[in-house]
Amino acid sequence: MTVLCLVERDGDGAADASLRALAFSRELAASSEASGTGGDPGYGEEPAGSNPPGAPGENVAAVVFGPAAEVPAGALAVAGVTDAYAVESDALTGYAPLAWARAIAELITASSATAVVAAATDHGNEVLAHLAAITDLPMAANCASAAHASDGRYRLVRHRWAGSLLEDAALDAPVALLTVAVDAVAATPAAVPAKVTVHAFRPDLTDGDLAVCATESAERAGGVSLATARVVVGGGRGVGSPAGFGALEELAGLLGGALGVSRVVTSQGWRPHKQQVGQTGTRISPELYLACGISGAIQHMAGCLSARHIVAVNTDPDAPIIARADYAVIGDLNQVIPALVTALRERAGLS
Numbered sequence: 001m002t003v004l005c006l007v008e009r010d011g012d013g014a015a016d017a018s019l020r021a022l023a024f025s026r027e028l029a030a031s032s033e034a035s036g037t038g039g040d041p042g043y044g045e046e047p048a049g050s051n052p053p054g055a056p057g058e059n060v061a062a063v064v065f066g067p068a069a070e071v072p073a074g075a076l077a078v079a080g081v082t083d084a085y086a087v088e089s090d091a092l093t094g095y096a097p098l099a100w101a102r103a104i105a106e107l108i109t110a111s112s113a114t115a116v117v118a119a120a121t122d123h124g125n126e127v128l129a130h131l132a133a134i135t136d137l138p139m140a141a142n143c144a145s146a147a148h149a150s151d152g153r154y155r156l157v158r159h160r161w162a163g164s165l166l167e168d169a170a171l172d173a174p175v176a177l178l179t180v181a182v183d184a185v186a187a188t189p190a191a192v193p194a195k196v197t198v199h200a201f202r203p204d205l206t207d208g209d210l211a212v213c214a215t216e217s218a219e220r221a222g223g224v225s226l227a228t229a230r231v232v233v234g235g236g237r238g239v240g241s242p243a244g245f246g247a248l249e250e251l252a253g254l255l256g257g258a259l260g261v262s263r264v265v266t267s268q269g270w271r272p273h274k275q276q277v278g279q280t281g282t283r284i285s286p287e288l289y290l291a292c293g294i295s296g297a298i299q300h301m302a303g304c305l306s307a308r309h310i311v312a313v314n315t316d317p318d319a320p321i322i323a324r325a326d327y328a329v330i331g332d333l334n335q336v337i338p339a340l341v342t343a344l345r346e347r348a349g350l351s
């Protein structure tokens with residue numbers, strides 16, 4: 001029996017969000033051992049999964065879209081993956097949500113999967129929603145944990161209301177379709193690295209499956225992903241103009257971090273939506289969130305609840321974010337940020 005996990009790529013490696021989804025998958029597979037479940041899932045045919053000899057319970061298998069030669073086997077081994085299915089198709093030149101779902105639906109049968117897990121990224125949620133529609137299986141999004149229960153169901157804890165509420169839920173499904181709230185799970189390695197067997201898998205796709213297909217993907221501008229950055233420098237309406245973000249970008253670079261912004265900033269067209277932090281943007285969980293010229297509306301705070309430390313720079317001592325911050329600088333960011341940049345440049349021997 002197998003827990004399938006969709007692994008998204010990040011350059012040559014596995015995306016951090018997917019490594020977290022793999023850690024989640026491992027826990028789920030181990031809970032099957034603990035509860036003694038892991039029997040016939042009631043969906044699919046002959047098992048083709050490859051539990052290591054003598055291993056009880058379920059194994060974790062990765063689904064990676066692209067050639068077998070490009071599967072990040074090293075990262076998968078560290079994450080405890082025993083099998084990796086490289087989905088190869090001449091027709092699949094880029095991200096195609098329905099085609100990805102169709103391929104995973106075939107893999108559920110081929111691997112006798114009891115669960116399919118993906119990170120709750122835009123792609124993960126979209127693909128699993130299509131998969132749910134194709135297979136007529138229920139899907140639970142934004143899970144923080146999942147385990148087999150003795151009654152044969154899945155016990156879930158899910159993030160609701162952008163993570164401000166935790167929901168206990170039970171899922172009754174022959175194959176569970178779950179996405180993982182990425183800020184709820186750490187990308188921990190397996191206790192013992194696994195030996196990964198890579199299987200090339202060619203799905204049976206129709207033209208209809210490829211009706212939506214990304215033909216071009218923009219590379220991320222910087223080297224650090226907003227969702228997983230250890231430092232995020234945030235800018236809000238208080239930055240005042242698109243040009244004002246130059247100093248924040250430089251500061252983020254000096255700190256080895258990423259730039260995040262509020263929704264006002266993306267609505268104004270000052271920065272792209274992919275940099276938005278919040279309920280309708282990216283959830284971040286950095287060690288340090290330096291929020292500059294951001295008032296701290298509840299929808300913004302929903303995206304940075306997991307930040308370890310928040311430092312606010314704001315002219316208004318009564319701005320809501322001040323009450324939520326560990327430290328606050330009451331002042332004009334046009335003075336504070338350049339002073340910080342100068343100090344960091346000097347320390348780095350750059351000026």
Ligand SMILES: Cc1cc2nc3c(=O)[nH]c(=O)nc-3n(C[C@H](O)[C@H](O)[C@H](O)COP(=O)(O)OP(=O)(O)OC[C@H]3O[C@@H](n4cnc5c(N)ncnc54)[C@H](O)[C@@H]3O)c2cc1C
Pocket residue numbers: 235236237238239261262263264265276277278279280281292293294295296297298299300303313314315316319331332333334
């Ligand atoms: C359904 C819904 C979803 C939403 N989703 C999101 C979301 O995902 N993310 C998000 O961010 N918002 C979201 N919002 C919008 C949110 O409610 C706020 O409107 C938004 O976060 C405010 O952005 P801001 O803090 O940049 O602007 P403002 O609230 O206008 O705050 C600007 C701050 O800058 C300070 N300031 C001004 N000048 C300076 C200066 N020179 N130096 C220092 N400080 C200065 C001000 O004192 C003020 O506190 C959502 C709203 C709705 C209704």
